[in-house]
Amino acid sequence: MGRAPCCSKVGLHRGPWTSREDALLTKYIQAHGEGQWRSLPKSAGLLRCGKSCRLRWMNYLRPDIKRGNITPEEDDLIIRMHSLLGNRWSLIAGRLPGRTDNEIKNYWNTHLIKKLKNQEQPEQEKKKKKKKQKNEKNKIKTKVSKDSEKKTLVYLPKAMRVKKSLSYVIPRTDNTINMEPNSVTTSQKEEEQRVETKEGENDGFGLFFGEQCHEDLVNNNDMECQTGFLEKLYEEYLQLLKNEENHEKLLDSFAESLLV
């Protein structure tokens, strides 16, 4: 696929933005709205590539961006969402009004990874003790069972792109995306069909995420769907964790119902 060079273009500014550039970009977007990123820099009088402008606006200049530290509630939400969705930062950000995907990604990489590692530490020590005891019992055997090396399985769905149609299923809570009811595209229709066919095999998860939520959204009535969404999401996740036998299998289908 052809791809035009972007930031590598000669003569374009790179690196940190100046306050003047910020002002130009903000002024332009306030007057003309978002979009047309490719042609925006020229129109706005900026010597930046469109991509850079978009990033600056989305991650820094947007008026609805929340400044300040991540609250414990947000922190908890990020962890829970990440355990479900993996590194789909834009999806996670969609559930945190005013937070950007970049911010959450950075927060995860700098704070939460460490936090989770620290939490894991005592568990690992327990495991080590158990392992030691087991090894002593099996001293006679020279070959150590591979099972003792197994780590706890944590479901981390492979990071994948989210189709636009999914933003219907898991709506953003901020006001930056304005989905119009009559803008249902072919892919959205496909999504509806897909959801219908999956309902039966997902132990009800397809029903909630596909039918109920989706219907609310199509009817432009997504507030109800949004308010209970995470609570239900989390409850169902916990249910899955309780059901150890089918836990992995169910999680897979659960994740699929969210993501495919």
Place this chain on the structure above:
DNA sequence: AACTTGGGCAACCGCGTCATT
């Protein structure tokens, strides 16, 4: 006070997806 180190974050890069021609 000078230097080093490491954390935090803004910005860049490359690629996948989608819409248009």
Place this chain on the structure above:
DNA sequence: TAATGACGCGGTTGCCCAAGT
């Protein structure tokens, strides 16, 4: 149907600054 262009996303880089020595 294939080619192209624009957009959006996640991974990575590199700069700045505070803390430590």
